[in-house]
Every structure is written in C-alpha cells, then in structure tokens.
Amino acid sequence: MDLFELSRARDVQDAIKHGAASHTAQQGAEVRFLAGGTTLLDLMKLNVERPGRVLDISRLPLGEVQATADGGVKIGATVRNADLANHPLIHDAYPVLSQALLAGASAQLRNMATTGGNLLQRTRCVYFRDTAMACNKRNPGSGCAAINGFNRTQAILGVSDSCIASNPSDMNVALMALDAVVHIQGTRGERSVAIDDFFLLPGHTPERETMLEPGDLITHVTLPPPATGSxxxxxxxxxxxxxxxxxxxxxxxxxxxxxxxxxxxxxxxxxxxxxxxxxxxxxxxxxxxxxxxxxxxxxxxxxxxxxxxxxxxxxxxxxxxxxxxxxxxxxxxx
Missing domain, CATH: 3.30.390.50 (CO dehydrogenase flavoprotein, C-terminal domain)
Structure with missing residues (x-):
C-alpha cells in the first residue's frame, strides 16, 4: 500500500470540491471517497487502487432510509447493507433487495458496507486484482489476461475484446429489477440516473465502469412504489x-x-x-x-x-x- 493523506469531508459540497480538484495538475493523484471501505481498502492493500488522498464521507448526513411522498423509498448512500436489509420499508415491500443484501458477503462486511460503496463495487477478476497480470480495466491498453486464461467466473453477457470481467454485486442486481434511480451531486449540480444507465459496458474503455465524473458523489438511491400485486x-x-x-x-x-x-x-x-x-x-x-x-x-x-x-x-x-x-x-x- 502506498502512502496517502486521510481527511474528513465537512459536508457534501466539501467532498465534491476535493473530489473534482483531484484531477487538476496541482493536486496530481486522485482522491477516493471512503465510507465503509470494504472494497477500497482491500484494493489499496493490493496496490490496485493507489489514491494520493482518501476522503472520509462516513459522517455526512446520508445514512437514512425514508418513505417518499409517492409511496417509494429513499436510501441514503451511507446506509449500511445490514441495516438496509433489515429495515421494515425494505424487508416488507422490497423483499428481493433484502434477500440480495443478506446473500452477499459476511455478516461483518454487511455491517460495514454501504449502499453507495456497493454501487461502485469492483470486479473480483483475479487478473484485475493481480498487478503483475495484464488487465485493461486496471491498466488500459495492457490486454485482458482472462480471455485466454482462467475465466470460469467471468461474464458471458456484455463482454468485449477488451474485458470479460463480471460485476460482483448482489444488491445491484436487485436494484436493477426494482427500477432504482441513482441520485448524484457534482460540479454540474444534482442529477438523477436510471440504474441501467448508471453502469457502462466495457467496450474499448473497460476502465470506466460508471457514468460518474470527477467530483461526483452518490447521495442516495430511490425506488418507485412496488408494482400493484407484485x-x-x-x-x-x-x-x-x-x-x-x-x-x-x-x-x-x-x-x-x-x-x-x-x-x-x-x-x-x-x-x-x-x-x-x-x-x-x-x-x-x-x-x-x-x-x-x-x-x-x-x-x-x-x-x-x-x-x-x-x-x-x-x-x-x-x-x-x-x-x-x-x-x-x-x-x-x-
């Protein structure tokens, strides 16, 4: 793991400002947002992620699950997976999401992992996680060792000549079936993106996994009311x-x-x-x-x-x- 600077965001706008500044010539190395850290810290230890600065957002007011006026649900970005799975609004009205969350990882990880972090969970491809191996997702232009290597666990839909890495999340599969919307704040203000549009296919740029831009911060996810009789x-x-x-x-x-x-x-x-x-x-x-x-x-x-x-x-x-x-x-x- 490389040396890095750790600081805490004062508020959402402070997080956005520092996240966007990470891509300027003055700042140099990129900033990573830290909430639960269950994926980020793992990848930093492997030198797959090498941020110069880590910005703690875990204390921002983004940790609530609330009913919306239209009968849906708003889920804050820092809501813990365990809390979300067992929340009455989710467990009763959206059992597919509760079941998906409880099927993922271990109880210890579910107690730390967050909604926003899970949306950004990165592949478990062994070549992505091994810096000695070729991986276009980690090192664009280096090749995809999985195509002619160990690919038993890799994707069979949405693949390209540049990448066949599978997405590992359980939560996000359920959110797809629930027509979830991801809400983002960034330097361009606030915007909402349907979850199917939030994720990008690898194509020739597998290093870009979502439509997030520098400084963008996921603030919450909304679910529409359950379909009648569903x-x-x-x-x-x-x-x-x-x-x-x-x-x-x-x-x-x-x-x-x-x-x-x-x-x-x-x-x-x-x-x-x-x-x-x-x-x-x-x-x-x-x-x-x-x-x-x-x-x-x-x-x-x-x-x-x-x-x-x-x-x-x-x-x-x-x-x-x-x-x-x-x-x-x-x-x-x-």
Missing part, C-alpha cells in the same frame, strides 16, 4: 453456501392478474459485465401464462446473446435454470 425474489447460485460471489443469480419482480403476467422485471447477476437487466425475458413474460413453458422461453431469450468463454459455457444453462426456478418460486402461490 411479488419479488432473489435467487443466488454459488460454489459454497456463504461468503461467496454468485456464479449466477436472478432477481425477479412479477405481478399476475387474471391468470396472466401483468408486470415483470428480470435482472441477472454473475453473468454480465454489469448487473444485467434482461428486457428480452421481460418481453417474453408480458401477458404470458405463469407456467414452465413461459419461464423456459423467457430464460432462453435472456441468454440468447451470451458469449461464453473457454471455461464458463456452463453459465448459460445454469443461468437459465436459475431464472426458471426463481420465476417458479415467485409465482407459486399466485
């Missing part, structure tokens, strides 16, 4: 039962009216270079009868554009089975 569920498949990242996962939100699916949201984890919203599956489920044939058709459509690598072709069928089972479970008593 039920939701998160299903995670992994190599071991705890403290493990998903090989594949599925977040589903479904409403059934008069024997037909009237609302469907589908997101997949473990298979995409970003949390993967499957509009193909949603289209297949629209007005369909909630039965095995409909679910298999939706799952097939969801993985139709998959580009498996040498060691992860099994993810195509595993993801299809995961999605079918999730849809079966969430509609079982409707």
């Amino acid at each position: 039920r939701s569920l998160y299903l995670k498949l992994r190599d071991r039962a705890s403290y493990e990242f998903a090989l594949v996962s599925a977040a589903v939100v479904v409403s059934v009216t008069d024997g037909h699916i009237s609302h469907a949201r589908v997101a997949l984890g473990g298979v995409g270079t970003k949390p993967w919203r499957s509009r193909e599956a949603e289209a297949a489920l629209a007005s369909a009868t909630p039965d095995a044939a409909s679910f298999r058709r939706a799952a097939s459509d969801a993985l139709a554009q998959a580009q498996p690598q040498s060691e992860n072709g099994f993810k195509v069928e595993l993801a299809q089975r995961c999605l079918v089972h999730a849809l079966t479970l969430v509609t079982r008593s409707t």
Whole structure:
C-alpha cells in the first residue's frame, strides 16, 4: 500500500470540491471517497487502487432510509447493507433487495458496507486484482489476461475484446429489477440516473465502469412504489453456501392478474459485465401464462446473446435454470 493523506469531508459540497480538484495538475493523484471501505481498502492493500488522498464521507448526513411522498423509498448512500436489509420499508415491500443484501458477503462486511460503496463495487477478476497480470480495466491498453486464461467466473453477457470481467454485486442486481434511480451531486449540480444507465459496458474503455465524473458523489438511491400485486425474489447460485460471489443469480419482480403476467422485471447477476437487466425475458413474460413453458422461453431469450468463454459455457444453462426456478418460486402461490 502506498502512502496517502486521510481527511474528513465537512459536508457534501466539501467532498465534491476535493473530489473534482483531484484531477487538476496541482493536486496530481486522485482522491477516493471512503465510507465503509470494504472494497477500497482491500484494493489499496493490493496496490490496485493507489489514491494520493482518501476522503472520509462516513459522517455526512446520508445514512437514512425514508418513505417518499409517492409511496417509494429513499436510501441514503451511507446506509449500511445490514441495516438496509433489515429495515421494515425494505424487508416488507422490497423483499428481493433484502434477500440480495443478506446473500452477499459476511455478516461483518454487511455491517460495514454501504449502499453507495456497493454501487461502485469492483470486479473480483483475479487478473484485475493481480498487478503483475495484464488487465485493461486496471491498466488500459495492457490486454485482458482472462480471455485466454482462467475465466470460469467471468461474464458471458456484455463482454468485449477488451474485458470479460463480471460485476460482483448482489444488491445491484436487485436494484436493477426494482427500477432504482441513482441520485448524484457534482460540479454540474444534482442529477438523477436510471440504474441501467448508471453502469457502462466495457467496450474499448473497460476502465470506466460508471457514468460518474470527477467530483461526483452518490447521495442516495430511490425506488418507485412496488408494482400493484407484485411479488419479488432473489435467487443466488454459488460454489459454497456463504461468503461467496454468485456464479449466477436472478432477481425477479412479477405481478399476475387474471391468470396472466401483468408486470415483470428480470435482472441477472454473475453473468454480465454489469448487473444485467434482461428486457428480452421481460418481453417474453408480458401477458404470458405463469407456467414452465413461459419461464423456459423467457430464460432462453435472456441468454440468447451470451458469449461464453473457454471455461464458463456452463453459465448459460445454469443461468437459465436459475431464472426458471426463481420465476417458479415467485409465482407459486399466485
């Protein structure tokens, strides 16, 4: 780990000012915001992240979960994962999010990790985390060692010739299925971004993972009111039962009216270079009868554009089975 300066932001505007200044010639090295630090400190120890300055934002007033006037929920950026998973507004109305959070990491990490930090969680690709190996995400232009190397856990959707690293988050898969909106403050003022637009595909610039700009600070996330009559569920498949990242996962939100699916949201984890919203599956489920044939058709459509690598072709069928089972479970008593 390199030497760095640690300071505490006085308020949101102070954080934005110092974050934006980190990209000027005078400042030199970049600033990183620190809340829970469960990913940042890990990567700093590996010399993957090497900021000259770390700005503590953990004491900013961004740690509340509140109902919104329209019946939705506002989640502050520094809300701890454990607190969010067990909050009545989330546990009761958005069970898919609660389940996803409780499926992630360990109890100790959930007690520290935050909403904003989880949105920015970086890949667990072994080549990204090893500074001796080629990685376009860490060192643009150096190549992607995973393409011809160990790629069992890597992505099969949204990949490019520059990067096949999978997104590791559970929380963000659920937020995709819930049509979450990310709220940001920066040098250009305040703006709101749909979560599907917040994450970027790797293309030829895998080092840029989100649409955040220098100085931008995530302040909160909002969820719309639950769809009428909807039920939701998160299903995670992994190599071991705890403290493990998903090989594949599925977040589903479904409403059934008069024997037909009237609302469907589908997101997949473990298979995409970003949390993967499957509009193909949603289209297949629209007005369909909630039965095995409909679910298999939706799952097939969801993985139709998959580009498996040498060691992860099994993810195509595993993801299809995961999605079918999730849809079966969430509609079982409707």
